[in-house]
Amino acid sequence: MRTAFCSAMVAVAGRPDLVFLTGDLGFMALEPLRDALGRRFINAGVAEQNMIGVAAGLARDGWRPWAYSIAPFIYARPYEQLRNDVAMHSLPVTMVGNGGGYGYGVMGATHHALEDYGAVLALGGIRVLVPAFDTDVSQAVASILGQSRPAYLRLGLDEAPKGFERPPFAPWRRLVEGDAATILVCGPLAGGLLAALGDLPRERRPNLWLVSELPLDAMPEAFFADVRRTPHLMAVEEHVATGGVGERLARELLLRGVAPRRFTHRCALGYPSGRYGSQAFHRRESGLDAASILAALG
Amino acid sequence: MPNRLTRDDLTRARLRLLQMHFEAGVGHIGGNLSALDLLMTIHHELMQEGDAFVLSKGHSAGALYITLWALGRLAEDDLKTFHRDDTLLAAHPPPAGLADVLFATGSLGHGLPLSCGLALSRRLRGEAGRVWCLMSDGEWNEGSNWEALIFARQQGLGNLTVIVDLNGLQGFGTTAEVADLRPLATKLRDFGWDVEEVDGHDVAAVVAAARRDSAGPRAILASTTKGRGVSFMEGKVEWHYLPLTPELYEQAVREVRAAADTPSATAG
Numbered sequence: 001m002r003t004a005f006c007s008a009m010v011a012v013a014g015r016p017d018l019v020f021l022t023g024d025l026g027f028m029a030l031e032p033l034r035d036a037l038g039r040r041f042i043n044a045g046v047a048e049q050n051m052i053g054v055a056a057g058l059a060r061d062g063w064r065p066w067a068y069s070i071a072p073f074i075y076a077r078p079y080e081q082l083r084n085d086v087a088m089h090s091l092p093v094t095m096v097g098n099g100g101g102y103g104y105g106v107m108g109a110t111h112h113a114l115e116d117y118g119a120v121l122a123l124g125g126i127r128v129l130v131p132a133f134d135t136d137v138s139q140a141v142a143s144i145l146g147q148s149r150p151a152y153l154r155l156g157l158d159e160a161p162k163g164f165e166r167p168p169f170a171p172w173r174r175l176v177e178g179d180a181a182t183i184l185v186c187g188p189l190a191g192g193l194l195a196a197l198g199d200l201p202r203e204r205r206p207n208l209w210l211v212s213e214l215p216l217d218a219m220p221e222a223f224f225a226d227v228r229r230t231p232h233l234m235a236v237e238e239h240v241a242t243g244g245v246g247e248r249l250a251r252e253l254l255l256r257g258v259a260p261r262r263f264t265h266r267c268a269l270g271y272p273s274g275r276y277g278s279q280a281f282h283r284r285e286s287g288l289d290a291a292s293i294l295a296a297l298g
Numbered sequence: 299m300p301n302r303l304t305r306d307d308l309t310r311a312r313l314r315l316l317q318m319h320f321e322a323g324v325g326h327i328g329g330n331l332s333a334l335d336l337l338m339t340i341h342h343e344l345m346q347e348g349d350a351f352v353l354s355k356g357h358s359a360g361a362l363y364i365t366l367w368a369l370g371r372l373a374e375d376d377l378k379t380f381h382r383d384d385t386l387l388a389a390h391p392p393p394a395g396l397a398d399v400l401f402a403t404g405s406l407g408h409g410l411p412l413s414c415g416l417a418l419s420r421r422l423r424g425e426a427g428r429v430w431c432l433m434s435d436g437e438w439n440e441g442s443n444w445e446a447l448i449f450a451r452q453q454g455l456g457n458l459t460v461i462v463d464l465n466g467l468q469g470f471g472t473t474a475e476v477a478d479l480r481p482l483a484t485k486l487r488d489f490g491w492d493v494e495e496v497d498g499h500d501v502a503a504v505v506a507a508a509r510r511d512s513a514g515p516r517a518i519l520a521s522t523t524k525g526r527g528v529s530f531m532e533g534k535v536e537w538h539y540l541p542l543t544p545e546l547y548e549q550a551v552r553e554v555r556a557a558a559d560t561p562s563a564t565a566g
Contacts (some may be wrong), residue, residue, distance in 0.1 A: 039422060042418075044449060047446075049411065049441070050449050051411075052411075053410075053412050053414070054449065055415060056412055056415060057416040057417075057418070057419065058416075059417035060400055060401070060412070060415070061415070062419075063422075085411075087404070089394070089401065118380065243368050268319060268537050
C-alpha cells in the first residue's frame with residue numbers, strides 16, 4: 001500500500017498547499033513524492049514530537065501538512081502533540097502510519113501498532129481511514145483532502161485474492177452476501193477473508209462488511225438488516241479490544257436497540273506466547289487468521 | 299501595531315496584572331511578572347505586520363492577556379472574567395476564541411515546534427514575517443525543544459526568534475537544583491543557533507538584541523527576576539503558586555508605584 005500511497009500523493013502534489021513531512025522514513029519508497037514536491041517535502045528527522053508540532057504550525061497558517069512514519073511512531077511518540085497541537089485546534093494535519101496492527105511482523109513489538117486508532121479516536125475530532133485495498137488509497141487521500149479536519153491514515157498490505165474486483169472506496173462496503181452470520185471487518189484483514197469465503201455456499205457464507213472509516217458514522221441500514229436476520233455478529237480487527245471497532249460497534253447497536261442474537265469480537269491479543277514472528281504468526285496467535293475466524297463463526 | 303513602549307506603560311501593565319490576579323484569587327504571579335516586560339516588548343516594540351507570536355510558557359497567560367489589553371486587543375471587561383467560570387481567559391491560553399492566541403499552550407515544550415511550523419510556512423511562501431516564541435527556562439527540560447533546535451537549524455529558519463525568560467526558578471526548585479542546564483547559551487550555540495544574552499527587564503537591550511542581524515534561528519536569553527517589582531515575591535519559588543492576600547496586594551501595589559517614581563536605568 002505504500003507504493004499506492006506514494007502514487008496517490010504524487011497525483012495531488014500539484015496542490016500548492018500540500019506539505020509532506022517524514023520522520024526519516026520512506027527510503028526506496030517515497031523518492032517520487034520527494035521529487036514531485038521539492039521544497040515541500042521535508043525530512044524532519046527522527047523527531048516525531050517536533051514533526052507533529054511543526055505540522056500543526058504549518059496547518060495553522062493554511063497548509064495541508066502530511067506527517068509520515070511507521071504507525072507506532074506517528075501516534076504514540078507524539079501523542080500529546082496530536083492531542084494539544086492538532087486535535088484541540090481541529091487543524092487539518094494528516095498522520096500517516098505505515099504498517100498498522102502487526103504489519104511490521106518480526107521487526108517486533110515496538111514496531112507494531114495495536115492500539116493506534118483507538119488512541120487517536122479517543123482524542124475526538126480526528127478521522128481515521130483504514131484502506132483495505134491498494135485501490136482504496138488514492139480515494140482515501142482524496143477524501144482526506146476534501147475535508148479540513150485532522151486525519152489518521154492507517155496503511156497495511158492489500159491482501160485481496162487475485163482477480164477480485166475491488167469496489168470503490170467507501171466508509172462502509174458489503175463485500176460478500178450470505179446467511180450464516182455477519183462479519184464486520186476493519187482494514188486489510190478483509191482480503192484474507194475474501195479468499196477464504198470464496199467457494200462457500202450462501203447458507204454457510206457470512207455477510208462480509210468492511211468498514212474503512214472510523215468512528216462508526218453513517219452506518220447503513222442494510223448492515224442493521226443483516227445483523228437482525230443472521231444469528232451471529234462478529235467484529236474482526238487487527239487492534240486491541242479497548243477503543244476498537246468491536247467496542248464501538250457494541251455501543252452503536254445498544255444505542256439503537258439492535259440486539260444481535262450472538263456477538264463475538266476477534267481482535268489483537270498482544271503477545272500470548274511471548275514469541276515473535278511474521279504478521280501471519282501474530283494473527284494466528286490472536287485468532288485473526290481466516291481459518292480461525294471461519295471456524296469461530298459456528 | 300508597534301508603538302513606543304514607555305515606563306508608564308510597563309508600570310500600568312504590572313499594576314493591572316497584580317489587580318487581575320488579586321481579584322481572581324489565583325497564583326502563577328511570579329512567572330507572569332518575570333515575563334511581562336518581555337511580552338510587552340515583543341508586542342509593542344518588535345512585532346511587525348505578518349509576524350506571529352507563540353507563548354510557549356503558557357503559565358504566563360495572565361501577562362499575555364494584560365499585554366493584549368495594553369494593545370487594546372482585550373477589553374477591561376474581558377480581564378474581569380480571568381480565571382472565572384464561562385471565561386475565555388483561562389489560566390493557560392485557550393485553543394479557540396482569542397484571535398491573538400494561535401495555540402493553546404500550558405504543557406511545556408510545544409511552543410518551539412509550533413513556532414518552527416509557522417516560520418517554515420513563511421519561508422515556503424517567501425513571506426517576510428518573523429515568528430516570536432517566548433519560552434521559560436524550566437521548559438528546557440522538555441526533550442521536544444531539543445528536537446526543534448535541530449530542526450530549526452537544519453531548515454535554516456532565520457525568521458525565528460526565541461526569547462527565553464531566564465528567571466532561574468521552576469516548579470519545585472531553582473533551575474540549577476532541578477536540572478542544571480547552565481550555561482544554556484553554550485548549549486544553544488552548539489546546536490548552531492545565534493545566541494544573545496540580555497537583561498530581560500531592559501527594554502532597549504532586548505530590542506537591540508532582537509534587531510541585530512542573524513543568518514539562522516536566534517535565541518535571546520533574557521535574564522529576569524521571578525516576581526519582578528514586588529520585593530516579597532522576587533526570586534521565591536512559592537510565588538509560582540500563591541495567591542495574594544489583601545495586605546500583600548496593597549504592599550505589592552505600593553512597591554510597583556514607588557519604583558515607577560524612582561529614576562532607573564532600565565524601563566521596568
